[in-house]
Amino acid sequence: MALSLNEPQNWWTKFLTALQNFGQRLVHLTKRTIQQSRSNTEANQQPTPNDWQFKFNVIMSTIRSLMRFVIALLFVGGGLALGLLLGYFSGLMSQESVPTYASMKRQISDVKQSSELYFANNVKLDNVKSDLLRKQISSSEMSPYLKKAIVATEDSDFYNHNGVVPKSLIRAVLGEIAGASVQTGGSTLTQQLVKMQLLSSETTWKRKATEIMLAMRVNKYFSKDEVLESYLNVATFGRNSAGQNIAGVEEAAQGLFGVSAKNLSLPQAAFIAGLPQSPSVYTPYKQNGSLKKDLSLGLKRKNVVLFRMYRNGDITNKQYQAAKKVDLVSQFQEKGTASEQTVKYGYVYNLLLSRARTILIKQLVKQDGRQIVKVKADDALYTKYYNQADTLLKQKGYRIDSTINKSIYDELQTATSQASYTFGQSYTETAYDSNLKKEVTITEPVQVGSIVLDNTTGKVLAFVGGRDYDDNQVNHAFDTLRSPGSTMKPLLVYGPAVENKIINTQTQIADFPQDFNGYKPSDFGQTSLNKFVSATTALEHSYNLPAVNLYNYLLNKTNVQPADYLKKMGITLTSKEISELGIALGGTSQGISVQQDASAFATYANNGDHVDPYVISKITAPDGKVIYQHKETKTSVYSPSTAYIMQHMLKQVVKSGTANSLSWRLNFSTDNVWGKTGTTNDNKDIWFVGSTPGITMATWMGYDNFYGNQHSLGTTASSINLGYWSTMANAIYSNQPDLLKLNKSMSKPSGVKSHSVLESTGTKDGKVTVDGNTINLKGNTVTALFNDDEASDAKAKFAIGGTDKNYKLFYDHYSGISNAYGQSIKMDAKGNVLDSSGNIVTDDDDTTTD
Structure with missing residues (x-):
């Protein structure tokens, strides 16, 4: 049975305690022996001319007994300890998979240690750019020296050795039992090779045990x-x-x-x-390439190495003395210039590297x-794990597979390039750069960010990070936060x-000042x-007053917490924003990303579940x-009826x-296409x-305004x-039409009820009393969709948000009196x-009712 990581220390503590108890008993036994000897002497009434000789003989006899016991104890205890330690080691190793010869050969000789990034469907993107230069050569190309x-x-x-x-194994085991952390690397070249090529950089006892096992396996199969x-x-070897x-x-x-x-x-x-x-x-060089x-x-x-070579018999004393005198400083290379590394698919490269790093950080933290x-x-602690994960990705040869469909991604970049001339004006101006501490000339073009999600799985199929990675590396699909405008209305309100x-769908809502x-x-x-409108009409034309x-x-007349639904879809608002x-209308203080907006919106396409x-x-x-x-992480947000x-x-x-x-505009039928536009104040953000049924795509346009400018579209x-x-939707349809699933509309859930209601009130027809007068509500009817509910009977105050003045205006108009009901009001x-x-009209009668 394998031992847990803390069992050896518990066993050692128990062993020491037992040994201490035994020592106390041995002292007690010695005292009793002396007392019995004296009692026997007194009973026989034998003279004791030399009492010190008697004590000496008793003590020596006790010491001899104690030494025999200690020796026996060491043999027994040592054997027991060795057995437990070997069992502990075997237990750890039983949990490790044994690598194949081919796997070990590939890893120990692989100098291309940077990780590989892949698009979906096994399409290679690039290798992670490492700041570590390597070049592989054969043993025959290396100097014997x-x-x-x-x-x-x-x-x-x-x-x-094997x-x-x-002794290094014993030292590591005893260090672990004694509570000392295992911090040293492998003491043999084989162990060091295993640590560099086959293992992570964690410093746990299990890793050390694995290192030892793999080192012996490498030694067995390789010369x-x-x-x-x-x-x-x-x-x-430091820096060049x-x-x-x-x-x-x-x-x-x-x-x-x-x-x-070879020529060293x-x-x-x-x-x-x-x-x-x-x-x-x-290393003789600084980070900039100059000599220290x-x-x-x-x-x-260097001289220590030469001495060890001499001591080992590799060089003669004459060679040793001569080599020490050589002026190596004059042989060091002069400062050079590092070559630049090009990055293909910069937005994708950075995104995958960042997400993979985050995953590894979480795993490293959990391991500790x-x-x-x-x-x-x-x-400071997070930076430590960040650097550790970054090193693993750059030097340990991981493979990162992504969901990004290269073909669709390329299509979206082409579509962006072709449409860019329509985006709007670019501004060239001077601004003060706080990092450079000087005035600089900048160009502010209209930026874009878009993302395509698979509704069912949550896969990011493609995205547009910006217009040109070489000009602007900010990923506007994932990393920028902007006010979502009216795209918030269906998510937070309706x-x-x-x-x-x-x-x-036909509930009336007030649209009055x-x-x-x-x-x-x-x-x-x-x-x-200046009238009541249905919920469908209000959302269809994105009217603001009904949404507010x-x-x-919802906030003041019900127990509904709208922000809780938003949170389930991946968007968290502050208490101030909620209030x-x-x-x-999407007026957030911090904003949301294009990815968040698209992901939340896809909930309606996924039967009310957020992925x-x-x-x-x-x-x-x-x-x-x-x-x-x-x-897959799926959260139930809405019922299928609500989604429908x-x-x-x-x-x-x-x-x-x-x-x-x-x-x-689209090259396919829009019968199964739905969406929401969004515009923020002064056209700063357009969505x-x-x-x-298959995908959700979100697009955003706006200016970065990095230098505090206030440019608007x-x-x-x-x-x-x-x-x-x-343009992008057509590109996807042309490339992979099946992704859109245009023929798979959502079936009507049993909870969705259809009822006929009055177009003017959203209720059944009938008589109501207004200011003591009976009014018979009737007229054109429409079909309304209800979420497992019935149509309301006719009632005087039928809308959400209407004031007494609003209802008077409505009923006067309904009764045939000519007034301003339904006539647009300028504000x-x-x-x-x-x-x-153009003068301000003062009116205090604006009491909101139900």
């Missing part, structure tokens, strides 16, 4: 020359003359002395052989028994209202319809073991509402989020954005009502 120097310095018994030295060759090809980190003796020889590894002189070989112990300390002022540590280390929340709160049976404790919203163009009235009603009615979006499908370690596999009703309402946006131009920006969305920027002359 160099190989002897490394062996004499790092592992003088290299050719005799991969590990027993000493193969092991040494692999080690010399992958070991790190361009300041770049280097690994492998060929890069070291060329980077330090400008010669090949004895002192040059000794200097390089001394570097692996502490490359950053002994003080090179004494590296030169002293820490909580990621607490680690993130400690900047969805929760339908779910909680507050509204049906209203003062909400100083907040005076208006519809687009600073107007008000409905949200106000402000402007949030109903977390993702771009990394799996990560595979160098040994072929999958260390991360994405697991919301799809129905949002289809009207495309059919005859703010996105009706899609009907002639469209649209879905088909033009009045036609929403139309331009819809054209851009259509100023502050929400005040204006008369025909």
Whole structure:
């Protein structure tokens, strides 16, 4: 049975306690022996002329007994301890999979240690750019001096042991039992090779035990020359003359002395052989490639290596003395220039690297028994794990598989390039750069960000990070937060209202000028319809006043918590944002990302279930073991009935509402297309989020305004954005039409009820009493969709958000009196009502009722 990691320490504590108890009993036994001897002497009345001789004999007899016992105890205890330790080691190893010969051969000789990034469907993207230069050469291309120097310095018994030295194993085991952390690397070259090529950099006892097991396995299947060759090809050797980190003796020889590894002189070989112990300390170069002022540590280390070679019989005393006198400083390369590394698919590359790094950080934190929340709160600790994960990705040869479909991604970039001339004006101006501390000339173009999600799985199929990665590396699909505008309305307001049976598709909502404790919203163009409108119409044309009235009603007249639904879909609002009615129109203080908006919107396409979006499908370690596999996280947000009703309402946006131009822009039928436009104040942010049964695609347009500028888009920006969305949707349809699933519309759930209601009130017909007068409500009827609910009987106050004045205006108009009901009212920027002359109209009668 395998022992747990803390069992050896518990056993050792119990063993010491038992030993202490035995010692106490032995002392007690000695005292009793002396007392009995004295009693026997007194009983026999024998004289004791030399009492000290008697005591001496008794003590010596006791010591001899004690020594015999201690010796026996050491044999028994030692055997028991060795058995337990071997059992402990075997237990740990029983949990480890044994790597194949082919796997070990590939890993120990692989100098291309940076990780590989893949698109979906096994399409290679690129290798992770490493700051560590390596070049593989064969053993015959390495100087004999160099190989002897490394062996004499790092592992003088290299050719005799079986991969590990027993004393190092015992030292590591006893250190663990005593509670000392295992911090040292492998003491043999084989162990060091295993640690560099086959294992992570964690310093746990289990890793140490695995290292030992693998070192013995490597020693069994590979010759000493193969092991040494692999080690010399992958070991790190500090920096070269361009300041770049280097690994492998060929890069070291060329980077330090400008010669090949085969032609290294004895002192040059000794200097390089001394570097692996502490490359950053002994390297002669700074980060910028210039020589350090003080090179004494590296030169002293070189002399230590030479001495060990002499002591090992690798060189004569004459060679040793001559090599020490060589002036190596004059042989170091002059400062050079590092070559730039090009990045293909920059937005994808950075995204995958960032997401993979985050995954590894979480795994490393978990391995250390820490909580990621607490680690993130400690900047220094998080930086440690960040660097550790970054090193693994750059030097350990992982494989990262993503969900990004290369073909679709390429199509979206082409569509963006073709449509970019329509986006709007670019501004060239001067601005003060606080980093450079000077005035700079900048160009502010209209930026875009878009994303395509698979509705069912949450896969990110493609995205647009920006117009040109070379000009702007900010990923506008994932990393920028902007106010979502009216795309928030179906997520925060109408969805929760339908779910909680507050509204049906024909529920009437007030669209009159209203003062909400100083907040005076208006519809687009600073107007008000001055009438009641149905929920479908309000959403179809994105009227603001009905959305604010409905949200106000949810917050203050019901127990519904709209923000809870939003949180389930991956968007968290602050308590301040929740309390402000402007949030109903997307007026967030921090904003949301394009990914968040699209993911939340896709909930309606997925029967009311939200699926977390993702771009990394799996990560595979160098040994072929999958260390991360994405697991779908699904959260039930709305009932299928709500999802169906919301799809129905949002289809009207495309059919005859703010996105009706899609009907002639798209190359396919819009019968199963629904979406929502969004525009923030002064056209600073323009959105469209649209879905088909298969995918959801969101697009955003706006200026970065990095330098505090306030550039806004033009009045036609929403139309331009819809054209851009259509261009990309057509590209997807042309490339892979099956992704849209246009023929798979959602079946009507049994909970969706259809009832005939009056078009004017959203209720059944009937008689109501208004100001003591009976009015018979009747007229045109429409079919309304209800979430498992019945149509309301006729009632005088039938709408959400209406005031007494609003109802009087309605009923007077209904009774045939000519008035301003339904006539658009002009408002100023502050929400005040204006008369025909543009003067502010004062009216205190604005009490909101139900």
